[in-house]
Amino acid sequence: MALLIEQSLNGIQLGFMLFLLAAGLTLIFGIMGVINLAQGSLFMVGAYAAAVVATQTGSYVLAAIAGLAAAAIIGMAMEYLVIRRLYARDHLDQVLATFGLILFFNQMTVILFGRQPLFVRIPPLLDGSVHIVAGVYYPLYRLVIIGVGLLTALGLYILISRTRIGMLIRAGATNREMVRALGVDIRLLYTIVFGLGAMLAGLAGIMTGPISAVQVGMGEQVLILTFVVIVIGGVGSIRGAFVGALIVGIVDTLLRAFLPTLLRHMMASGSEADALAGGISAMGVYLLMAIVLLVRPKGLLPANG
Amino acid sequence: MAETAPNPTQRSKPKNVRSRLLLAQLLVILVVLPYLANLIGQPALTSLATRIIILAIAAASLNLIMGYAGLASFGHAAWYGIGAYVVGILYRHSVSGDPLFGLPLGADQLLITLPAAIIVAGLFAAVFGALALRTSGVQFIMITLAFAQMIFFFFVALKAYGGDDGLIIRRRNALPFLDTRDGLTFYWICLTVAVVWYAILSRIVGSRFGRVLEGIRQSERRMAAMGVRTYGYKLVACIISGMGAGLAGALMANHMRFVSPDMMHWTQSGEFMFMVILGGSGTLLGPAFGAAGLIGLESLLAAWTENWQVILGPLLVLAILFTRGGLSGLARMIRGGARG
Numbered sequence: 001m002a003l004l005i006e007q008s009l010n011g012i013q014l015g016f017m018l019f020l021l022a023a024g025l026t027l028i029f030g031i032m033g034v035i036n037l038a039q040g041s042l043f044m045v046g047a048y049a050a051a052v053v054a055t056q057t058g059s060y061v062l063a064a065i066a067g068l069a070a071a072a073i074i075g076m077a078m079e080y081l082v083i084r085r086l087y088a089r090d091h092l093d094q095v096l097a098t099f100g101l102i103l104f105f106n107q108m109t110v111i112l113f114g115r116q117p118l119f120v121r122i123p124p125l126l127d128g129s130v131h132i133v134a135g136v137y138y139p140l141y142r143l144v145i146i147g148v149g150l151l152t153a154l155g156l157y158i159l160i161s162r163t164r165i166g167m168l169i170r171a172g173a174t175n176r177e178m179v180r181a182l183g184v185d186i187r188l189l190y191t192i193v194f195g196l197g198a199m200l201a202g203l204a205g206i207m208t209g210p211i212s213a214v215q216v217g218m219g220e221q222v223l224i225l226t227f228v229v230i231v232i233g234g235v236g237s238i239r240g241a242f243v244g245a246l247i248v249g250i251v252d253t254l255l256r257a258f259l260p261t262l263l264r265h266m267m268a269s270g271s272e273a274d275a276l277a278g279g280i281s282a283m284g285v286y287l288l289m290a291i292v293l294l295v296r297p298k299g300l301l302p303a304n305g
Numbered sequence: 306m307a308e309t310a311p312n313p314t315q316r317s318k319p320k321n322v323r324s325r326l327l328l329a330q331l332l333v334i335l336v337v338l339p340y341l342a343n344l345i346g347q348p349a350l351t352s353l354a355t356r357i358i359i360l361a362i363a364a365a366s367l368n369l370i371m372g373y374a375g376l377a378s379f380g381h382a383a384w385y386g387i388g389a390y391v392v393g394i395l396y397r398h399s400v401s402g403d404p405l406f407g408l409p410l411g412a413d414q415l416l417i418t419l420p421a422a423i424i425v426a427g428l429f430a431a432v433f434g435a436l437a438l439r440t441s442g443v444q445f446i447m448i449t450l451a452f453a454q455m456i457f458f459f460f461v462a463l464k465a466y467g468g469d470d471g472l473i474i475r476r477r478n479a480l481p482f483l484d485t486r487d488g489l490t491f492y493w494i495c496l497t498v499a500v501v502w503y504a505i506l507s508r509i510v511g512s513r514f515g516r517v518l519e520g521i522r523q524s525e526r527r528m529a530a531m532g533v534r535t536y537g538y539k540l541v542a543c544i545i546s547g548m549g550a551g552l553a554g555a556l557m558a559n560h561m562r563f564v565s566p567d568m569m570h571w572t573q574s575g576e577f578m579f580m581v582i583l584g585g586s587g588t589l590l591g592p593a594f595g596a597a598g599l600i601g602l603e604s605l606l607a608a609w610t611e612n613w614q615v616i617l618g619p620l621l622v623l624a625i626l627f628t629r630g631g632l633s634g635l636a637r638m639i640r641g642g643a644r645g
Contacts (some may be wrong), residue, residue, distance in 0.1 A: 029443070035443050035446070035447075056615060063505070082622055082626065085626050086626075090379065091442060091443050091446060092371070092377040092446070092578070092582070093582075093625050094580070095377070095446055095575075096578055096582055096621065096625050097577045097621075097622050097625040099572075099578075099579075099621070100618045100619065100620070100621035100622035100624075100625065101618060101622060102618070103572075103614040103615075103617055103618030103621070104614070104615055104618030104619055104622075105618075106614065107612050107613075107614035107615040107618065108615055110612065111612055112617065128370060149613065173608065208375075220571070224450060224451060224454045224571065227447040227448075227450060227451055228447075228451050230447060231440070231444055231447050231448055233452065235444055235447075236441055244586075256512070275462060275463075275464045275465070276462075278462045279458070279459055279462030282455075282458035282459070282461070282462055283455045283458055283459055283462075286451055286452060286454065286458075287455070289438050289448070289451060293436055293439050293440065294436065294439070294494030297439040297440055298440075299444075
């Protein structure tokens with residue numbers, strides 16, 4: 001039981017992490033119609049910037065600021081130099097151009113930091129465990145990730161549905177020509193939205209750093225999982241991204257945690273059971289996606305009805 | 306995609322003559338190439354050319370759905386890898402003699418392994434294509450990527466066949482009367498297979514079926530309104546396309562004598578897409594030029610610096626941003642024909 005609670009919380013934590021990435025992708029796709037594979041690179045940029053500043057200065061506040069700033073600045077530069085020219089193109093061109101960006105960012109990271117992964121210690125203030133319910137302890141840091149994810153989700157909701165810039169974002173997503181005709185600097189708005197999406201990815205990267213290795217290619221693994229989230233949740237819908245992220249996070253974590261023991265009970269050979277369980281749990285969320293597609297091809301909560 | 310598509314009636318006649326001429330030139334180059342390579346003391350070129358020819362088969366297969374039918378599949382490496390694994394697994398069983406699925410399967414004959422790879426890849430493409438085709442546009446891109454990733458993880462977890470480390474094929478599959486272990490002979494085999502495959506694709510594209518695919522790319526809704534059941538056409542195209550990729554994978558497994566999940570890594574799918582786009586999507590020979598261009602560029606850059614991707618990445622971005630239609634678009638731009 002204790003293990004179940006712990007693993008469920010791990011799943012929720014992974015879910016919030018995926019949500020940050022999926023929300024950024026969805027925001028960018030929703031308003032600009034651009035599919036940005038390099039979102040994973042921004043995730044990596046955030047993680048690396050934070051890791052380097054944390055080890056150099058020892059200050060985690062500075063590290064967080066550096067991570068966010070690096071992701072936002074590189075994201076906006078990316079928008080200004082490349083993405084801006086892709087708005088009118090079809091999705092294939094966008095995928096390929098941002099694929100080229102990934103090659104660049106990954107290799108650049110190798111040049112700057114080498115192939116060895118960087119390890120970041122959990123901030124001392126957040127190190128330790130919290131007593132949740134009878135006999136179950138859970139790492140404080142992971143709880144903080146869940147909290148930050150929740151706050152970000154709330155903040156995004158307020159930003160989009162309650163503020164002036166959110167109004168422009170929604171208007172731009174519905175009819176960009178009309179917004180432009182009304183005198184809004186849509187280019188600036190796009191750059192800001194892209195920066196915001198980049199910051200969300202950077203935030204996810206910063207928080208992932210201490211619980212896993214910071215290494216080249218970390219962005220793409222999580223990016224593909226984010227695509228699964230978006231397809232399950234429904235393309236272009238932030239609510240869908242939220243629901244999809246939690247489902248994917250929990251299903252993925254629970255499968256990895258419990259499937260091996262379950263299969264070992266059912267099968268004679270332990271090693272075969274382990275291999276099978278490893279395979280199924282790695283494929284689990286993709287199977288889930290296939291099932292969702294069979295039932296609801298547009299995802300669980302599609303953007304328009 | 307529909308807006309940039311050239312009007313098919315505009316490009317029929319003169320283009321046809323030009324492309325035949327181009328085809329003849331290309332074939333002559335390919336026939337002379339291995340001898341030339343020996344002459345200038347670069348026999349490794351033949352191996353590189355073999356690789357390009359094999360990848361061109363896969364790229365042409367992707368072109369059928371991406372270029373002609375407008376279905377941007379980001380998971381083509383999966384079928385390619387499955388074709389390769391069919392060769393690897395059959396070889397493994399032919400050596401060990403262990404039964405496969407309880408049957409005494411196992412083969413090291415190219416005449417058996419190639420069709421097997423084609424069929425298995427086609428079956429997988431049928432299952433996953435049927436699912437993926439329930440979506441379109443961006444979702445289709447994401448879903449094909451995700452499915453390919455799933456298959457990738459499956460083979461990583463498949464410890465019985467090497468898992469992460471892959472399978473080594475000690476001897477190339479054999480063909481009667483030919484020594485496939487000879488690099489030059491294998492080059493001829495791959496070239497023949499490629500020519501046959503391109504000929505088949507050319508027939509498919511020119512057939513009524515191909516016209517329907519072209520129509521689907523331009524406006525699926527209009528095709529549906531004309532009473533065409535587009536789903537079936539798209540699915541068949543996906544299956545054919547998967548079969549071609551499987552064929553390429555099987556040849557590549559023989560060429561490298563090694564199979565690993567890396568062959569179906571998502572970056573490989575991306576490279577296939579680049580080959581199609583760089584060579585000019587929706588043209589018969591485009592993918593061949595795209596494959597040659599991309600692999601050639603990669604080899605050149607890799608010989609120059611180990612961090613070649615830092616240069617390749619931005620080059621590819623520039624190619625997408627500024628040359629509509631890749632190499633052919635570039636040629637058009639240079640000729641002053643402007644506009645994509």
